[in-house]
Amino acid sequence: MSGNDVREAITQAHHEEWARVVASLTRRFGDLDIAEEAAAEAFATAVVRWPADGVPPNPGAWLTTTANRKAIDRIRRENKRDDKQKEAQMLYNDDPPESPGAIDDDRLRLIFTCCHPALAMETRVALTLRMVGGLTVPEIARAFLVPETAMGQRITRAKTKIKAARIPYRVPSAADLPARVSGVLAVLFLVFNEGYLATGPDTDPVRHDLSAEAIRLTRLIRALMPDDGEAAGLLALMLLTEARRTARVSVSGELVTLDEQDRGAWDAALIAEGHRLVRERIAAGMAPGRYQILAAINAVHTSAPDMRDTDWSQVVALYDRLVRLDPSPIIALNRAVAVAELDGPQVALATIDQLDDKLAGYHAYHATRADLLRRLGRSQKSRAAYDKAIELAGNTAEIAYLTRRRDQLR
Template identity: 45%
Template sequence: MSLDAHRAIEAVWRIEGPRIVASLAKMTGDLGQAEDVAQEALAEALVSWPAHGIPANTGAWLTATAKRRAIDAWRRRERLDERHRLLAHDLSEAGEDAWEPIDDDLLRLVFTACHPSLSRESQVALTLRIVGGLTTTEVARMLLVPVATVQARITRAKKTLAAARVPFETPDPSEWRDRLSGVLGVVYLIFTEGYAATTGARWMRPDLADEALRLGRVLSGLLPREPEPHALVALMEFQRSRFASREDAAGEPVLLADQDRSRWDRAQIARGRAALRRADAAASGRARGSYALQAAIAECHSVAAHIDDTDWDGIVVLYEALGRIAPSPVVELNRAVAVSMATGPATALRIVDEIASGGRLNGSPLLPGVRGELLARLGRREEARAEFVRAAEATSNEAQRRVLESKAAALG
């Protein structure tokens, strides 16, 4: 295969794959079949494109090929009813230029994957795999579980949806509340992967972050009286506003303390603040939820002219509140970072060591990376270097690994 064809296929699938699967799921009404025929179309592209050239509209080619595969499967099962005949006729009449991804298809796919018949763990795994387009290895690293566990969850989820004959559609508004928590959770996890990729050569995947932000905006429009969709949009707006300063010209990561804040997108920050105000108004005096608290933390960073001007005491309080309603070792680790800035690294190190004793972040680069920073600030250079080496060995993102190795080398 030519290198150009291989790169084209990889790039198209990375960006358009979830939309193609969503379009196919809408057509077939079967999520499992949609993913199967999409993979068959991808396999056909691996053979056809190097031999015949890359089509002008690659997404249309893959979608049309997958639809033909689905129709062939219906024919093989001798179940080509009138509906399928009409679909086949429409496909034969439509040219490649007629293919356009429908914005709501991905949202329908998210709602389908977050069906109440699935466990929360299965909802997350299935949505990240199909909607986020992540590999099972990437999903496993993000969720801090073995790859085999993710594979099993996805397989069980597909079988459950098929057995329950779950339709590919946005549920009635009366059903939204039952699925909202799962939908918001997976949308933010997709954004998180775009913000800091778990694998690959690049630190960020803006295309993935932007798709998650788009889905969040659609959700907040569908549920204007619910506070958390607005809060999630606010959080993503704040974090997306920093992307231009998070990498240098060579694509190397730039950490928060070293970022040129003049490059932060002030219009996006303003949109984030407006969304957070809408969230607070929708809450009608109720306590802030987890996304609102995270958005408030992000706002503290966004309004500070310099890292030394950041309201670290306020951020510590917000993390303490977040830890009460959504406890997790990652929240505690982030609280420790804020404590280190507010009161010093010694207190923060005790928090980090307590997290380490729990073992829930074993294998993640996050904990040794933070611990290395704290030890370096305390002048314990050799211990800090060892932690940075451990963090570098744990990460599968090449850009992040280079940063950690550089920190270790500076202490050698």
């Protein structure tokens, strides 16, 4: 096996096994820091050993065993007390297989396990994204629109609370799922978003592995909890968004916005499935939640054969309902985009300018403002807004698009 093949095997193993190894060690040792450090040491050992010895038949088992030994070695070094040594020695023995409980899928079970209701919602979501979702601290920070240092501190405090309060990493039962599902859906929504349009400059603009996994896991939740309207809504939202993926980035690597996309390239099967889920939720007659409304907005967009045929009054009405549920500045920004199509860019700009104090560090705020200023013929201010959006954006396809739009200004 070539060196490139070995590196690819290690990278693949890291993607598939990291969360499982960390969660397994955390359950055994009760210490997330030890689990993460031991997992990192195991992967570092693989980098040295696998090129010389070859990739083992079962990389996941090899990594788990190596990480367990690394963790035990650390416990022995840090604490010489007999009871700790006995506890560590016991961990050399294979534990009986843990019951999967209500959830058969390993990764989904880990996400439900990590989304413990004892933690605040944002904290449990951030910690789960780090432990299981495969997102880095910078990616998580960008998802929450907070500085990296603040997000790192939030995750560290969550680990400390877990340790101090002895919150158990226990596989949830069926009765536990309703209290945890909202956090799980939030995790999958953010993983999907990072996959659909990555926020970092060092990754591909679109990370299909993340979006596909988020859809797979949301399908499982839908099957597991068929009466949960938000699970159905999130699945519909993902499908209707994923249907446009192949039309979202041009061959030259530039973002293609909704008004310029080739709608014939959209995935008709995914759109049909998403529309069916939206209709099912409407027929249920229940008050829709956040994901259901977002799915309905996407259903309006994907129903229009052309951008000019979009029912913008319905889109704005749906955003009005959404604002009552989620009065976040991001929702207000997205609503303003729809208002610009219905009532004109001047009306939308007046709304957007009120969000500056909350979204000054968000590239999409400046990109939206730049586009509205361009449409109003205010080229100098538009150029400055494009410059700020380009400075803040991390996605290479977005940067290419914003740069072209800026350079087209007179």
